[in-house]
Amino acid sequence: MQANIVVLPGDGIGPEVTAAALSVLRTVARRYGHEFAFHEHDIGGIAIDKHGDPLPAATLAACQKADAVLLGAVGGPKWSDPNARIRPEQGLLALRKGLGLFANLRPVRPHPAALNASPIKPHLLTGVDIMVVRELTGGIYFGDKTRSADSASDLCSYSVDEIERVVRSAFRLARQRRGYLVSVDKANVLETSRLWRDVTARIGRDEFADVRLEHVLVDAMAMHLLSKPREYDVIVTENMFGDILTDEASMLAGSLGLLPSASLGDGKIGVYEPIHGSAPDIAGKGIANPYATILSCAMLLRHSLGLYDEADCIERAVDGALNAHAFTADLSSSGQHLSTDAAAQAVIEQMQAH
Ligand code: NAI
Ligand code: MG
Helix, strand or coil: CEEEEEEEEECCCHHHHHHHHHHHHHHHHHHHCCEEEEEECCCCHHHHHHHCCCCCHHHHHHHHHCCEEEEEECCCHHHCCCCCCCCHHHHHHHHHHHHCCCEEEEEECCCHHHHHHCCCCHHHHCCCCEEEEEECCCHHHCCCEEECCCCEEECCCCCHHHHHHHHHHHHHHHHHCCCEEEEEECCCCCHHHHHHHHHHHHHHHHHCCCCEEEEEEHHHHHHHHHHCHHHCCEEEECHHHHHHHHHHHHHHHCCHHHCEEEEECCCCCEEEEECCCCCCCCCCCCCCCCHHHHHHHHHHHHHCCCCHHHHHHHHHHHHHHHHCCCCCCCCCCCCCCCCHHHHHHHHHHHHHHC
């Protein structure tokens, strides 16, 4: 297959981890006989420096024409003045909006070899395999905001359409996995949550009767994620609850450097990126963990290109590399660790060995 992939390295460790991940994608292309064309464009801080815009028009246009987008990370101390008029993160928000991406998928699968890196007891983590689907473009983050000298407000609103489309994606994923979906809300106090619950229940009843649906309140879910994470399969929730729960869930896997993500809409195009940021404290040292970005490439192959065997091949190779203790500094307790490039090379060697 021929595919046109836009690469947005961004800031900090973004260029390091995307370069490492591209070496893995090139190996996949050679092995399976695909032609992937990679086109690099600027986003975030570097785009502000070079073009005065965190999402230059040329970047968005290239992404709109692409089959998929691989992103590193944006931001850093150079652009972090809270009063600045333009900030790197605006580039990300504008990109999601420009591509119509409303569902953020974050798989959490603690790796057996990395269990000790998590603050949670290892026996609770064995076998955990969760997919969180977070609504990405609605809710309180996007509602009208007001501020006066002695009060402030943020409006939280959701339309039936906005709920339906993300909940349907979650049901479809649940159907491909264990057939179990948990919808998280705060329906005991929030009207938006009551609408969320009604819409989700209706879609479950009318379109996905084969999927078991459960509704859980967000405060209880925060607790269950730590006390019985193994019980969950697909979790769907609104924007702010998803933001908080996914950061919490990331701790199950030990290191931020292991967790990929996909942002999807109605079409095939998606933005794939590690969940971590630009890690300015380690940028330029060649020690960043590339696995989250490599695993994001597996999601890209699966969700945007429909290349399931190729995606499995990457995931198996990362498993193999971790089993062989190919650890970067964030995972290693022995003091011995691999560079970013050496970790990617370990993944490539696993692919070639099997
Ligand atoms: P961060 O995720 O960049 O770093 C948090 C900690 O984890 C740091 O100690 C870092 O060294 C470590 N870390 C992160 N990724 C790693 C990797 N691949 N390998 C090894 N260690 C890793 O979050 P932080 O420090 O809060 O934010 C730094 C900048 O990144 C800020 O400007 C923030 O706005 C931006 N950011 C961007 C995101 C994005 O592009 N999607 C997401 C989160 C933050
Ligand atoms: Mg967050």
